[in-house]
Amino acid sequence: MLRILLIDDNPNDRLLAIRQLEREFIDLQVEQVAVAEELAQALERGQFDLVVTDYQLRWSNGLEVLRATKARYPDCPVIMFTNSGTQEIAVEAMKSGLDDYVVKSPQHQIRLSAAVRSALQQVETRQKAANLEARFQTLLNRLNVGIYRASLDGALLECNPAFLRLIGLGTLPQEQTSQFIEPYFQLEDHAQLISQLRQIDEVRDREMQLRRADGNLIWVRVSQTFTQMSGNAIIDGLIEDISDRKHAELEREQLLIREHAARMEAEAEKQNYSLLSEASRLLASSLDYHATLTNLANLVVPTLADCCFIDVVESNLRVFEEPIIAAVTPEIEALALVLRRLYSNSIDADFGVRNVLTTGKPQLVSDASDAFLSAMTQDLEHLRLMRQINTQSYMIVPLVARDRKLGTITFLTNQPNRRYIRTNLAMAKALAQRAATAIDNARLYQQAIDANRIKDEFLAVLSHEIRTPLNPILGWAKLLRSNKLDQKKTAFALETIERNALLQTKLIEDLLDISRILRGKLSLNVCPVDLATIVRAAMETVRLSAEVKSIQIHSELDSTVGQVFGDSGRLQQVVWNLLSNAIKFTPEGGQVEVYLKPIGSQAQIQITDTGKGISLDFLPYVFDTFRQADSATTRKFGGLGLGLAIVRYLVEMHGGTVSAESLGEGQGATFIVNLPMIVTDSLVSSEESNTTAAYPSGFDNLQILAVDDDPDSLELVTFILEGCGATVRAVSSAAEVLAALAQSRPDLLVSDIGMPEMDGYMLLRQVRLLPPEQGGQIPAIALTAYAGEGNEQQAISAGFQAHISKPIDPAQLIATIANLVQEAKDR
Template sequence: GRDISDRKQVEIALRDSEQQFRTLTATIPQLIWTATPDGSVDYLSQQWADYVGLPPEQLYGWQWQNVVHPEDLANTLPDWKHSLETGEPVEIKHRFRFHTGEWRWQLVRGTPIKDEAGQVTKWVGTCTDIQSEIDAQALIQAKNDRLKLLSEMTNELLLNENSQSFLNTLFQKLSAHLNLEIYVNYLLQEDKQRLRLVAHSGISAEVASAAKTLELGQAVCGYVVQNQTAAVIEKALESTGFLAAALQPLGIRAYASYPLMVNNQAIGTLGFGTRTRDRFLPEELELMQTVSDQVSTALQRSQLVKALQQRAEELAQANRLKDEFLAVLSHELRSPLNPILGWTKLLRNGKLDATRTAHALETIERNTQLQVQLIDDLLDISRILRGKLALTITTVDLQFVISAALETVRLAAEAKSQQIETIISPIAGTVNGDAGRLQQVIWNLLSNAIKFTPAGGYITIQLSSEGATARIQVKDSGKGIKPDFLPYIFEHFRQEDGAPTRQFGGLGLGLAIAKQITEMHGGTIKAESQGEGMGATFVVELPLSQNTQNSVRTGNLALNTPPSALDAPLAGLHILLVDDEPDTRDFQAFVLEQGGAKVTAVASGFEALQALDQFTPDVLISDIGMAGMDGYALIQQIRSRLLHQDKLLPAIALTAYAREMDQQQAIAAGFQQHLTKPIDPDAFISAIVTLRQGEWRQIGSRKT
């Protein structure tokens, strides 16, 4: 009887203990479970069953796997089996399927109960819902990621000179944070009336092509720029608003567009869209707004940097053009002075016969007039730049002005066997203007045509009218104008060819002066050319008045003729003289011959090399600025040819390029001396004698 009583007491104690256990499991938030030593679950608290929405018997054994997320089982099962084998406590994080169907994170802990021998007799564990903690961590992580993204983006936008190129990369990073599939970037075109699609992602090429431009107010982006305000469209597929209408064909469910503001003006927009949800979270909208603000700042900085770079380039270009112009100016001023100075010295010595005297005077006069024209152009351009160019206004008959200009260039055209065709149509009215200045415009255009048209070419000047406008057209069959230079044809100090090898002389001021004078008369001037070798056409249009009086200024200009002669101790020397200017070459040859030298005079570097095949001169004298092959290239080729000769060929550079750097460049190229034009004949011969006597020193340029 006592054994039965003891057993009953044990059963009562077990029932009490079990009741206490169930009461405990019912009152704590954790889900309680127990398992046999082999891992088979044999008990689940009611909370456990309620949590997953299934009766416990459907979860016993190993059936609990059915409510664990399939992606998490790959880690859960190995960890659980490892603890079963080792008897070590287990701790696992995985997702359970909640009774609502959603997946929620659980922290699973299990502890073994062991007997005195250390063998596992039972497993007891808990499952704790940690979804709130996971969500909080995700929010913190998302915030940190957003801050990191903004930091990276700010650095990239500040460091990247082309912020536009960074936008696609930026969107890829942003879409990873916000689950976005669509991005568009529009910028205002120069006309400020339309937007141009400059970057996009998530839309087809066909859609992008159809939406490559938008009018202000058109679609979401056009609306945003026009109103300079952000637009957020949610539940777009259900909306009846006009902004949503543009999104619906693309299947976009939520869309946000932000204006890119620079100097308080919208210059474009960034748009973000998704096809997977109907709305954005507030923090997502805040991030998109911040990104747009940062891009706006970067675009503003980019515009400022570009403006500064452009200004720096313009200043550098202006300095280059100034240096080039000064070099050309020096050349153009010195070249005519050389025969003037030389022939004047010879005339003063009284050693010229009547024929040579007449030739000398003609050469001096022609080159003096060239100098006068150069100086006049310089004075005109100076007046223009200072706004001091004045006009004497009268009523002008353009037929008389054209006739006067033709008279001044006729000899120059005849010297090149060029034909000038004149087509004059009767025009109703005259021009109110300065006759002399208008003649200067036409003279400049005709002189330009003569200069750039080869011998035997043709030039046409035509006068016509249309309505209240007079039209003067000068057309030639010359070398034409390269397309890349055409926009700069009327700029001051700008020449298509400013190199030492340039074929045509002049300062390049004539067209700039012509443009300024034309515009001062309320007219326009333009240049047309199909390209190099295709000739050029210049058109001047001037407003007509109905007056019948006229006033015309005439002028004249002479061109080409040749020269020759002087005296000094150059007997026995054979000198090779290279210069592409006939007057200069003739004068220099005469000086050398008068000094007793035998002279072979050639007009180009190519002819000089051919002459070297026939003989080796005692001295080489060469110009620098020559067409085809300049003096630098010539001396380098000569030095290369004569590299193995025992004796170095003495060489003098005689040039109108007079800068210190020109002097250094000549010596570096292989000349022993650098002399500048104009040069005194005695100094010229003295330099040769000094060179021949072996005094290898540079003779300083004589300044006049």
């Protein structure tokens, strides 16, 4: 049944309209309205499908009726049937939602039925479209497949809930930027997708890994199309989570690998004993461990590896520049050489050789797939070399002997049917243990030879140095007993005896000091000491020796140097030893310079001479006990070589440091002693005046979120900032940062860069995707051991406001934070 509300105050016109409508519509019900009260009641009931109204009404007009109807029933069609309207009225009515306008006249009345039918069809069409849209939207929302539309630069235009769930976001961020999509794809995958879209406009069923907002990787299947809409480049994408299938495939692969590994393990067991036996024979054949390690590398290729290289280190430096390497082909050897050099300069301290050297723990990678390597390192050159070698699996084991890390052995295979397993790792560790023992034995043997040589040289020098003053003592003593010397010669004899006796006393005192040091029996009488007084007393003691050789002693003693806690006698012994050495090794007419000055909280004594100098080969050993640059019988300068060893020990007992510098033989030497000054009120106020900006009062209310996977570094940063009054929340991973931001919004983020799973750059990209109220615009400082200019630019490009290299300078960290806080206030 069609129900029509007919509004007209002329009964004749209403009758004409009804007759006209009844001709077209059989099942028709017309409710007539002639006065305002009837209209109000009809609108209240609302039992009609369509409204036909006159324009000119005694109580109102058709426009008001139209607006009242649309206000209550916006989807109800309204037709104006009038002979009193104008074109302007018709236009205004159409703007207000009128469906049709029919003129009352004999020739136009027939249009009323057509207008009604057309309006009803439009209502039906709109309803169907709305229903279709609702069903489509419901289907889109219920799909478990992510659907999105984005611009070519990666700005997200629209998406369904499944897409947000897939990338790990609950809601779409309010503020979006370009490249919203790109961070979720692996770098190379995204570049390849865009390249293919530009070439052929579509990508079908590409499988790849996606990094969710929480940093976890999932496997997805991606299809994309590229179109132009209104002059804009548009990407329509479909992403399906296939992680379950991939995990099932991986489990099947792992099962096959385990079965293969079991077979390989059995085969490996047969080969291991003979290989270990031959390796032991080789390593024991010579004390030249470079040659024996080279033989070992050649032994394990190709039995255990397709490429093997060995690095021996001492004090974190390579012992051999010439590489110890073996490979199945010259091409792989050449690539491995480049890879080996790369390891030395690698920034990936948590990956590969550097990590094994740092931790002392072996690394076993059974499946060195692209996905694994990409997840472990951001170094594109490293990835390129591993792919060129066609690396399938590798092991890196440390060389450890007596708890000392001596280097590493890397075993690498490029054969698809060879995957290293725990049995292979056990074999590699056994080989490494034998190699480390061989290296250690060779070093111990060499050290024993050196120790024997040094002992023999020292005993020879000791004998010489003790006998030398005895000769004039005994000789002049015999002459004195003969009573044949006149008064002048007697005085000369006594002076000679006294001088040589004092020299012998000094030798004995040095020997006793060394004995006390070796037994840990040397003690200090500590009290506040003025270093200027100590230095002047030592200079006065050696002044006569300097004048005999016409050596000028120039001194500059800064009066602002504070006191130190120390033993005045032992400190004077330190300065006297260094001055005596300078005068001893400086030729006649030379010069010795003595400086005392403050360096921060340290007092520095610097003694420079124009004398013999120190060879660059001997410089690292200048403070060693019993070591002398020249121990030959033809040497020009006497002494036991104990003075500088005593100096180092006494300085270190006072909490200080001593170092030596020289450009080489004949170019003089400089000795530098640093001692901690006593912190006084004047010193503190002076330092505070220099770093006023570094300790602003605003730190009292500052909330700081700090993240570093290294506990010691994290504790240091926390201690520095809490010492300034800030409240610090310390966490050890990027995931904990995201969780903390979800709970509260701190004022500042201080983040390490080199962290496992998600580094500082990836973390900040995730943070910047958050809305401002959730910390998306939080100021951030990067702390990193990667201190190059490129690293600083990378940090700023990633969204950090500042970059501070490790080791951390507390004043720089605090000043940087203060500047960021002030900039935030100024904004």
